[in-house]
Amino acid sequence: MSTSYEIAFSKQPFTMIQRNRMMGRILLYLLVGVATCFDTLDSGEAKLPSRPGTLCKLQSREVLTNNSTTPAVHRLRFSLPLTAQIPECCSGETGMLHVRVKAPDASDQTMRFNPYSAHLDSSKRSFDLLVKIYPRGTSPDLGVSAYLGAVAVNDYVHVPEIRALDWWRDSKRVGLVCFGVGITECLEPAKLLLQEGAEVRILYANRHSDDPILLDELRVLLVEYPGRFRLRHCISRPGSGSVNESNPSIDGERTTHGRVDIHVLKEEFGGMWQDGDVIQHFFMVGTVEMENSVIGMVAQAQLFDFSKLRGHPMFLLPKGPYGINSKWAALSPQESADEAVEL
Numbered sequence: 540m541s542t543s544y545e546i547a548f549s550k551q552p553f554t555m556i557q558r559n560r561m562m563g564r565i566l567l568y569l570l571v572g573v574a575t576c577f578d579t580l581d582s583g584e585a586k587l588p589s590r591p592g593t594l595c596k597l598q599s600r601e602v603l604t605n606n607s608t609t610p611a612v613h614r615l616r617f618s619l620p621l622t623a624q625i626p627e628c629c630s631g632e633t634g635m636l637h638v639r640v641k642a643p644d645a646s647d648q649t650m651r652f653n654p655y656s657a658h659l660d661s662s663k664r665s666f667d668l669l670v671k672i673y674p675r676g677t678s679p680d681l682g683v684s685a686y687l688g689a690v691a692v693n694d695y696v697h698v699p700e701i702r703a704l705d706w707w708r709d710s711k712r713v714g715l716v717c718f719g720v721g722i723t724e725c726l727e728p729a730k731l732l733l734q735e736g737a738e739v740r741i742l743y744a745n746r747h748s749d750d751p752i753l754l755d756e757l758r759v760l761l762v763e764y765p766g767r768f769r770l771r772h773c774i775s776r777p778g779s780g781s782v783n784e785s786n787p788s789i790d791g792e793r794t795t796h797g798r799v800d801i802h803v804l805k806e807e808f809g810g811m812w813q814d815g816d817v818i819q820h821f822f823m824v825g826t827v828e829m830e831n832s833v834i835g836m837v838a839q840a841q842l843f844d845f846s847k848l849r850g851h852p853m854f855l856l857p858k859g860p861y862g863i864n865s866k867w868a869a870l871s872p873q874e875s876a877d878e879a880v881e882l
């Protein structure tokens with residue numbers, strides 16, 4: 540009797556039922572594996588009132604996109620409190636940093652907090668968040684991004700918690716699938732991997748051709764690492780009259796119309812890479828649904844042998860349970876009763 544994996548990786552076409560079983564099994568592994576990677580215990584700090592060690596001053600705001608069709612993306616620079624501590628992770632290396640931002644209670648809702656990727660500038664003791672500002676919908680929406688979109692420069696924002704996740708810094712061939720604002724989480728690993736000699740390919744999915752952000756930073760990498768870095772934009776709702784294009788001035792960048800699908804994934808990530816080996820790690824950043832659908836495509840495109848999958852998928856760039864990750868920690872340690880200053 541053949542297992543669903545054997546069915547998946549034999550070259551025979553398989554039936555809808557077999558395919559659905561395979562996908563169900565993959566999703567089960569993902570729930571177990573990815574959950575261990577991302578769901579780290581919280582510190583309890585988000586339930587407490589803000590204190591000097593968890594308040595970050597908004598230093599500046601830059602509006603990166605502001606077209607009429609998509610929510611704007613803002614780059615927000617915050618100062619770190621003097622007492623802030625970056626959590627231990629990854630054998631002394633910097634991990635993928637996330638902070639939790641808590642918006643003040645609204646009349647209809649408390650505990651409004653959400654995670655964001657944080658980009659640290661340790662020399663200036665500041666960090667950037669790139670936030671897509673969604674208009675606040677109806678209750679029970681949290682509306683944290685709407686709050687961040689309206690905070691005045693020089694005001695303080697409650698950042699109760701921070702965490703760092705370990706990832707494969709020594710990877711040699713990495714495919715990143717970045718949906719919309721998810722590119723913020725992709726850029727830093729891409730830069731570090733290229734510095735270390737890896738080959739990196741990014742699929743950057745957006746709805747409209749004027750949605751992509753961080754293009755200057757991405758194009759610097761295309762110029763610095765010709766041949767080792769390539770970038771493909773997938774635009775799902777191109778304007779009428781626009782055509783599939785490759786950017787004539789920069790080698791390695793091109794644009795195609797349509798969503799990321801199995802064919803796109805195979806075209807970009809399939810076959811042998813420059814060093815004669817196949818793709819080593821994937822990193823997908825978007826909503827849970829987007830990330831899961833890419834993992835399903837990886838299976839269907841047979842870019843990874845799912846028969847080897849046990850628990851956390853080893854083909855993901857974040858190490859999950861195989862790494863040294865921090866838990867969610869208070870941005871600054873709690874002051875002892877002696878040190879606490881009455882305000």
Ligand SMILES: Cc1cc2nc3c(=O)[nH]c(=O)nc-3n(C[C@H](O)[C@H](O)[C@H](O)COP(=O)(O)OP(=O)(O)OC[C@H]3O[C@@H](n4cnc5c(N)ncnc54)[C@H](O)[C@@H]3O)c2cc1C
Pocket residue numbers: 637653654655656657668669670671672673674675676677679680681682683684685720723724826
């Ligand atoms: C680990 C992690 C890191 C993250 N990093 C970032 C980051 O760096 N930058 C960033 O902008 N976001 C990031 N997010 C997403 C972020 O945490 C929030 O989910 C997002 O800001 C929406 O929260 P909200 O409270 O503003 O929206 P809600 O109050 O939940 O929703 C407000 C309105 O926006 C709509 N909406 C909410 N989310 C989406 C969506 N994804 N697509 C379409 N419509 C939506 C809702 O339907 C609603 O109408 C990250 C998420 C995770 C899990």
